[in-house]
Amino acid sequence: MESVRTCIGTRTRAPRSSLLRVVARDGRVIADASATEPGRGAWLMPTMQAYETAVRRKAFRRALRLDAEPDTGDLLLYLQRHEQSVDNPNESSLP
Numbered sequence: 001m002e003s004v005r006t007c008i009g010t011r012t013r014a015p016r017s018s019l020l021r022v023v024a025r026d027g028r029v030i031a032d033a034s035a036t037e038p039g040r041g042a043w044l045m046p047t048m049q050a051y052e053t054a055v056r057r058k059a060f061r062r063a064l065r066l067d068a069e070p071d072t073g074d075l076l077l078y079l080q081r082h083e084q085s086v087d088n089p090n091e092s093s094l095p
Contacts, residue, residue, distance in 0.1 A: 009050030
């Protein structure tokens with residue numbers, strides 16, 4: 001039976017395989033697609049809507065237990081590339 005996690009953006013529960021794990025590194029939030037990075041992680045639906053909701057709710061800081069609001073620019077770029085690859089499956093895939 002697959003683990004269930006809660007998205008920090010939408011607050012919906014979903015199987016771990018359908019969510020993206022994110023971690024904080026040097027004040028930035030990065031995608032952990034393999035879910036193997038060390039440290040505290042949080043789970044996010046890999047959609048722009050979930051990302052925008054999490055930013056608006058300041059969920060990254062709270063979920064990752066950070067002292068200051070993190071830079072989410074790297075995660076935003078990752079999600080934009082992810083949505084492009086879903087919309088255009090013949091394009092190059094994500095790392």
